[in-house]
Every structure is written in structure tokens, then in C-alpha cells.
Amino acid sequence: MNEAIEFTVGFSHGVEWGWPIGVYLLLAGISGGALIVSLALRYYQRQSVETPLLKAASLVSFVTIVFGMVFLVGDLEKPLYFWKILINYNFKSVMSIGVLALCLYIPLTFVLVAIVFEGWIKEHLATTPLAKLFFLFPLLKALRPAVEVLAFVFAIVVCAYTGFLISVLVRFPLLNTAILPALFIVSGLSAGTAFSSLIASFFFQADAHAGDMKTLHTIEWPVMALEMLLLFMLFVSLIVGTSFDKQTAGAFFQGGYSALFWFGVVGIGFGVPLVLNFLLGKKVAHSAFTFYLSGTASVLGVLSLRLFILYAGQTFSA
Amino acid sequence: MEQDEKRRNFLKYLGASSVVVGTIGQGVLAEEQAQTSNEGKKPHYGMIFDQNKCVGCTECEVACHKINAVPQGQARLYVQNKTDPATPMEKRYVRVSCQQCEDAPCVNVCPTKACHRDEKTGIVTMNADDCIACKYCIVACPYDVRFINHETKAAENCNFCFNTNFAKKQDPACVQACKYKALVFGDLNDPDSYINQILHVKDAVRMKPTFGTKPSLRYIPVVKVGV
Ligand code: SF4
Numbered sequence: 001m002n003e004a005i006e007f008t009v010g011f012s013h014g015v016e017w018g019w020p021i022g023v024y025l026l027l028a029g030i031s032g033g034a035l036i037v038s039l040a041l042r043y044y045q046r047q048s049v050e051t052p053l054l055k056a057a058s059l060v061s062f063v064t065i066v067f068g069m070v071f072l073v074g075d076l077e078k079p080l081y082f083w084k085i086l087i088n089y090n091f092k093s094v095m096s097i098g099v100l101a102l103c104l105y106i107p108l109t110f111v112l113v114a115i116v117f118e119g120w121i122k123e124h125l126a127t128t129p130l131a132k133l134f135f136l137f138p139l140l141k142a143l144r145p146a147v148e149v150l151a152f153v154f155a156i157v158v159c160a161y162t163g164f165l166i167s168v169l170v171r172f173p174l175l176n177t178a179i180l181p182a183l184f185i186v187s188g189l190s191a192g193t194a195f196s197s198l199i200a201s202f203f204f205q206a207d208a209h210a211g212d213m214k215t216l217h218t219i220e221w222p223v224m225a226l227e228m229l230l231l232f233m234l235f236v237s238l239i240v241g242t243s244f245d246k247q248t249a250g251a252f253f254q255g256g257y258s259a260l261f262w263f264g265v266v267g268i269g270f271g272v273p274l275v276l277n278f279l280l281g282k283k284v285a286h287s288a289f290t291f292y293l294s295g296t297a298s299v300l301g302v303l304s305l306r307l308f309i310l311y312a313g314q315t316f317s318a
Numbered sequence: 319m320e321q322d323e324k325r326r327n328f329l330k331y332l333g334a335s336s337v338v339v340g341t342i343g344q345g346v347l348a349e350e351q352a353q354t355s356n357e358g359k360k361p362h363y364g365m366i367f368d369q370n371k372c373v374g375c376t377e378c379e380v381a382c383h384k385i386n387a388v389p390q391g392q393a394r395l396y397v398q399n400k401t402d403p404a405t406p407m408e409k410r411y412v413r414v415s416c417q418q419c420e421d422a423p424c425v426n427v428c429p430t431k432a433c434h435r436d437e438k439t440g441i442v443t444m445n446a447d448d449c450i451a452c453k454y455c456i457v458a459c460p461y462d463v464r465f466i467n468h469e470t471k472a473a474e475n476c477n478f479c480f481n482t483n484f485a486k487k488q489d490p491a492c493v494q495a496c497k498y499k500a501l502v503f504g505d506l507n508d509p510d511s512y513i514n515q516i517l518h519v520k521d522a523v524r525m526k527p528t529f530g531t532k533p534s535l536r537y538i539p540v541v542k543v544g545v
Pocket residue numbers: 415416417418419422423424425442458459460461462463464475531
């Protein structure tokens with residue numbers, strides 16, 4: 001086609017979905033990932049007590065998704081109109097489907113927190129007006145299996161939808177790939193695991209090197225390997241693609257966002273945990289310092305990943 | 319597809335002008351059938367931009383701003399200068415605006431249906447009141463021709479002057495403003511429309527058709543002959 005007839009300018013300002021959306025994507029990932037891992041572990045290990053991990057994960061999943069909503073609504077240019085999204089639905093829109101899923105998921109995480117913290121609530125809130133609601137606990141107990149299954153399913157849906165949300169954007173080769181939703185689920189698992197381990201150990205006295213924490217510590221590495229593999233696949237699909245794809249592959253090597261990738265995603269997210277846990281000897285690997293630093297690094301790595309995908313993704317367009 | 323249709327129409331005219339009586343009968347019949355089947359059919363509005371005629375005066379931009387109250391510094395329509403610096407005397411301009419896709423991603427992704435296709439006319443337009451300015455449509459549009467209007471705080475696109483000139487049954491402001499007739503607006507489903515007559519005789523292309531959104535704008539590029 002005659003190139004002089006193709007226009008090459010647009011009316012948007014490059015990155016229209018900025019860091020608040022990136023933070024939301026991270027928080028949704030943490031929330032879903034934390035629940036998926038902790039509930040899976042509970043089934044797998046047939047646990048019946050409220051483990052520190054479950055306490056941490058349920059709390060984390062509720063709090064992060066609520067904060068996520070704040071960022072999501074805050075990024076609208078008409079935040080006070082956000083209720084319009086709750087009364088108008090477009091079932092072709094991933095955003096509408098996501099909102100529906102969140103409308104179920106957020107109450108589910110809340111109920112799960114209430115169930116898991118029954119003991120604490122009865123002890124600390126007995127003198128408040130909320131005590132009137134305590135009669136609901138037997139009901140919640142009866143519903144618990146259903147709540148757990150639904151929460152597990154919707155946790156996956158929430159993680160996946162954040163990926164689909166941006167993978168439908170055909171203009172951007174880095175985003176418009178089938179790998180993205182998978183990458184978002186896997187990185188969500190990794191951030192969710194890391195964050196809830198930190199909370200479990202810091203607030204709920206989980207032993208950082210035994211029980212659940214130990215199991216999580218062993219699944220952390222295959223998950224990280226999977227994340228690396230998906231990123232590699234994404235990169236390869238770009239360099240063997242069309243001229244637009246090839247240009248987009250440059251996102252990994254040129255410009256400011258490539259620094260975010262190599263420094264944030266690879267250096268902090270993968271490098272720091274690997275070095276601390278494997279290269280500096282057993283003593284360092286088993287220290288509390290390593291536990292906290294490596295967990296924090298994982299979360300920061302996933303934040304960098306979300307921001308990199310979002311910013312670099314919207315910078316290179318077909 | 320388009321090519322096929324053109325050829326068929328060409329043959330049809332050939333048939334109609336032929337001296338063979340039988341063919342005339344058939345030609346007329348075909349014409350009649352086409353017309354009756356066109357009744358009750360929804361319109362499909364489209365626009366032609368003819369690069370051969372555009373001189374880059376930007377009168378269309380000015381008219382669009384005025385008629386549709388587009389805030390300063392923003393635009394539904396922009397005329398880009400694509401002149402090759404190596405051949406500065408051979409001017410090339412191109413219209414940048416919503417392509418009025420038949421399969422419009424902006425409509426598909428809008429969570430509130432603020433960005434929608436008008437039932438009757440098939441035009442992709444906006445209900446500014448329902449827009450929450452989530453910008454999903456802006457990132458979803460393959461042509462990058464949507465923006466959040468600073469004043470209404472709602473997303474916007476060229477909607478063929480849906481609320482202004484079109485509502486008054488007039489040609490779009492940009493079309494009216496073009497002194498060189500580089501812009502033609504009309505119903506692509508009406509075989510007799512002027513826009514279709516032009517498309518029958520001129521080669522037109524769609525912008526970035528590989529996105530698969532079936533844009534309704536047609537571009538007639540400058541083609542060098544005899545070089
Ligand atoms: S060009 Fe963009 S704004 Fe216009 S209909 Fe197509 S997707 Fe929507």
C-alpha cells in the first residue's frame with residue numbers, strides 16, 4: 001500500500017493508562033494470587049485450623065483488592081460517575097465482565113476474612129454494636145466450603161481478567177498476545193505468595209522456615225521459572241513476528257522502559273531472591289533478613305513487570 | 319470483495335447499455351431487485367477522502383471545531399502532512415479521524431455502552447452522560463482517533479456530526495467546508511448515492527484493513543502514472 005496515504009499520528013497522549021492502573025493490576029494480582037495459593041494449600045494439606053498463612057492471605061486479598069479499587073476508580077476522569085459502570089453492562093467488554101467478577105469477589109474475600117477471624121472478632125468486638133451480628137457465624141460456618149470454592153474460582157477469574165483486559169488492545173503488539181493473561185496469573189501467584197508470606201510471618205508469627213512457609217518457599221522457584229519462560233515466549237513471539245512486532249521487541253532493549261525491565265523485573269524480581277537464597281550460603285539464605293528482603297523484592301519485581309508491560313506496551317503501537 | 323462488486327456493477331452497466339434485448343431486460347430486472355432489497359435495509363454511512371484533491375488548507379478542521387464545539391487544542395479531525403521530504407513539491411495530505419468501523423472495538427470494550435452504535439443509522443457515536451472516562455475505548459481503538467473532551471470529560475470521536483449537521487439532515491461540517499471536494503459523505507448501502515458512484519470509478523483503499531474492523535472511510539490515494 002502507498003505509504004503516503006497511511007496516517008501516523010493519533011489523538012491520544014501515548015500512555016493513556018498510567019501507573020494507577022499498573023498499581024491496580026499489581027494489587028489485583030496479589031489479591032487473587034494470595035487466595036489461590038493459600039486455599040490450594042489448605043485443600044492439599046487438608047488443614048482444618050486457621051493457619052497463619054490463611055489468616056494473612058485472606059486479609060491480604062481483601063485489603064489489596066479494596067485498595068486496588070481506589071486506584072482504579074481514581075484513574076477515571078469522572079470518578080464520581082463510577083456507579084454508571086455498575087448499572088450499565090456490556091457483556092462484550094472485558095471491563096464489564098471484570099466488574100461483575102469483582103462485585104462477587106470482593107464480598108467473598110470479606111466473608112472469608114470474617115470466617116477466618118471468627119475467634120479474633122468474637123474476642124475484640126464483643127462490646128461493639130457489631131456483636132449483634134455474631135449470630136451470623138454459625139451460618140457462615142455452614143457456608144464455608146462454598147465460600148472457599150467460589151473465592152478460589154473468582155480469584156483465578158480476577159487474575160486472568162486483568163490480563164485479558166489489556167490483551168484485547170489490538171493496537172499494541174506487546175499487549176495483544178495470548179500469553180499475557182497467563183503471565184498475569186503466574187506473576188500474580190508469585191506476588192501473592194510473597195506478600196502473604198511476609199504478612200503471615202510478621203503479624204501472625206508463622207515460622208518462616210517450617211510448615212506452610214517452607215512449602216511456599218519450595219513452590220516459589222518453579223513459579224518464578226514459569227514466569228521467566230512466559231516472558232521469554234512473549235519476547236520470541238515478537239522478534240519472529242511482523243515488522244510492528246519486531247519494532248516492539250525493541251521495548252526490551254531501548255528507552256527508559258527497558259531499564260525498568262532489566263533493573264526491576266529481572267534484577268530485583270528474579271535476581272535478588274535468587275542471589276540471597278542460593279548464592280550466599282545457607283546462613284544468609286536462612287536469615288530473617290533474607291526472608292523479608294527476598295519477599296519484598298518479589299513484590300517489587302511484579303510491580304515493575306506490570307508497569308513495564310503497561311508503559312512499554314502502550315508506547316509501541318502498530 | 320470490493321473489487322468483485324465493482325466488476326459486477328460494471329458488467330451490469332454494460333448489460334444495460336447493450337443492444338441485446340434479453341440482456342437489457344435482465345439488467346433492468348437486476349437493478350429493480352437491488353432497489354427493492356435496499357428498502358428497509360439499514361444505511362451504512364461512509365466517507366471518502368480524496369488525496370488527489372486535498373490541498374492541506376485545514377478548512378475542514380476549523381469547521382469541525384466550530385460546529386461540534388471541540389475544545390481548543392483537541393480535535394476530532396486532523397489533516398496530516400505526509401509529503402515526502404525528498405520530493406517537497408509533491409504534496410501529500412491525509413485525513414486523520416475516526417474510521418467508523420463496522421466492527422468497532424471502541425463499542426465492544428465500552429463498559430457502560432456510552433460509546434455505542436446508533437440503532438437507526440449505524441453511526442458510532444457517544445452518549446457523553448454515561449461515559450465514566452475510563453479511556454478503555456481510547457486504548458482499544460486501532461486508529462488512535464479518540465480522546466477525552468476536556469470540557470465534557472467524556473470520550474469523543476468523529477461521529478459524522480451526528481448531533482449537529484447530521485441531525486439537521488445536512489452534510490457533515492468538514493464536507494461542507496472543503497472547497498476542493500476532497501471529502502464525500504453518503505450511504506454506502508444506497509447503490510445510487512454519489513459516494514457509490516465515485517467508488518465505482520475510482521480505486522479507493524481502507525486504512526489499515528488488517529486490524530479487521532471494517533472501516534467505513536475510503537481513501538483515494540495519489541497514484542503516479544507514466545513514471
Ligand atoms: S476508528 Fe476507532 S473510534 Fe472510530 S469506530 Fe473504529 S475503533 Fe471506534
